[in-house]
Amino acid sequence: MVTSNPALAQLGGYPLARLQDLANELRADGRALADFSIGDPDEPTPPMIRQALIDAVGPVSRYPTAAGQRELRVAVAAWVARRHGVEVDPDAHVLPSAGSKEAVFHLPLAVLDAHGPRRAVLWGEPGYPVYGRGALFAGGRSDPVTLYAEDDWRLDLAALPTDRLAAACTAWINYPHNPTGATIDVEHYRRQVAVAREHDLLLASDECYQEVWFDTPAPSVLEACDGDLTGVLAFVSLSKRSGMTGYRSGAIIGDPALITRLRLLRPNVGTASPDFVQAAAIAAWNDQSHVDERRAVFAAKRQVVLEFLATHDLEVSGSQATFYVWFRAPGGDDGAYAEALLRERIVATPGRAFGPGGTGWLRLALVPTLEGCRQAVGRWATAIETGRLPT
Numbered sequence: 001m002v003t004s005n006p007a008l009a010q011l012g013g014y015p016l017a018r019l020q021d022l023a024n025e026l027r028a029d030g031r032a033l034a035d036f037s038i039g040d041p042d043e044p045t046p047p048m049i050r051q052a053l054i055d056a057v058g059p060v061s062r063y064p065t066a067a068g069q070r071e072l073r074v075a076v077a078a079w080v081a082r083r084h085g086v087e088v089d090p091d092a093h094v095l096p097s098a099g100s101k102e103a104v105f106h107l108p109l110a111v112l113d114a115h116g117p118r119r120a121v122l123w124g125e126p127g128y129p130v131y132g133r134g135a136l137f138a139g140g141r142s143d144p145v146t147l148y149a150e151d152d153w154r155l156d157l158a159a160l161p162t163d164r165l166a167a168a169c170t171a172w173i174n175y176p177h178n179p180t181g182a183t184i185d186v187e188h189y190r191r192q193v194a195v196a197r198e199h200d201l202l203l204a205s206d207e208c209y210q211e212v213w214f215d216t217p218a219p220s221v222l223e224a225c226d227g228d229l230t231g232v233l234a235f236v237s238l239s240k241r242s243g244m245t246g247y248r249s250g251a252i253i254g255d256p257a258l259i260t261r262l263r264l265l266r267p268n269v270g271t272a273s274p275d276f277v278q279a280a281a282i283a284a285w286n287d288q289s290h291v292d293e294r295r296a297v298f299a300a301k302r303q304v305v306l307e308f309l310a311t312h313d314l315e316v317s318g319s320q321a322t323f324y325v326w327f328r329a330p331g332g333d334d335g336a337y338a339e340a341l342l343r344e345r346i347v348a349t350p351g352r353a354f355g356p357g358g359t360g361w362l363r364l365a366l367v368p369t370l371e372g373c374r375q376a377v378g379r380w381a382t383a384i385e386t387g388r389l390p391t
């Protein structure tokens with residue numbers, strides 16, 4: 001028999017197969033479900049971005065390069081300056097990615113020594129599972145750090161024992177945070193940068209939601225570096241910012257020595273975005289108005305959902321940014337509550353899907369339209385008022 005990468009066996013099955021089966025059963029009768037489960041909103045990609053892609057499809061197709069078009073790196077650097085007030089060099093500090101997911105997954109291949117003493121990758125849990133999976137597939141070890149509501153779901157490297165830090169090569173932080181929507185300020189980033197440097201760790205900051213904020217603009221780790229990007233990489237994406245999940249486009253920004261390493265690695269993987277996607281990405285990074293418009297749409301949906309949850313005394317935590325709302329499961333069992341919601345034709349994700357630390361909570365992704373959100377919370381309210389759902 002052909003051998004297998006042991007990391008595959010460690011992935012385990014999908015923990016929520018029962019819920020999936022129930023959702024599929026309900027869908028079979030043809031009536032729509034209000035689906036708040038997947039982080040892929042229905043809002044269209046702005047027309048000028050779509051047009052930029054169409055205009056860039058030429059008669060001859062060529063391989064794109066891993067370093068990307070210079071104009072794209074310049075557009076990313078200009079956005080960093082405009083949005084975060086940080087000057088970065090488009091050639092030394094910026095590398096395009098085909099969305100953050102592949103960049104997150106592939107990072108350990110550049111920085112993890114599978115035979116060395118620092119094989120672990122730290123990340124906050126509940127969280128995006130790809131941080132740990134990238135470590136496993138690179139021959140390393142996933143080391144999730146449990147996050148708590150009492151700490152506002154903040155990962156604090158300073159609270160970890162020294163031996164745990166010494167066994168790791170990389171620490172991932174992700175704010176605004178999936179799944180809780182929690183945020184951190186520049187000071188918290190600054191403390192994480194200091195701990196990471198003290199322990200020779202790479203601080204990798206997944207910032208794919210940082211343009212989806214509501215009250216205060218979400219900062220970047222780049223703002224906490226005071227001009228010295230040593231040991232720090234920020235991962236940004238157009239997926240959520242510009243409604244471009246299907247385009248696969250993002251960027252890695254930071255430490256020039258690490259960018260050089262990634263420039264060596266990434267041509268081997270084949271991660272370059274097609275040139276016509278890069279053209280659309282240039283149009284997207286150069287424009288901020290569509291981002292503000294999208295944020296206003298999410299803000300309106302968020303208000304509908306937050307008002308409903310407050311009216312019915314459902315406890316919300318985090319939820320300051322991202323298009324996720326995170327609330328405590330009435331009765332404490334997130335799986336049972338998700339199943340009860342499904343019977344009302346509302347799909348939410350039980351928190352345990354993001355790791356054991358998410359048990360007892362649920363995530364709503366503000367994916368349906370504003371009208372869809374209104375109708376769903378209307379049905380939800382009726383189910384509570386008639387006693388079909390607990391509060």
Ligand SMILES: Cc1ncc(COP(=O)(O)O)c(C=O)c1O
Nearest residue numbers: 039099100101128178208237239
């Ligand atoms: C925390 C987090 N990081 C990264 C990604 C991947 O985003 P992208 O579309 O840029 O690959 C997601 C996608 O949902 C995410 O939730």
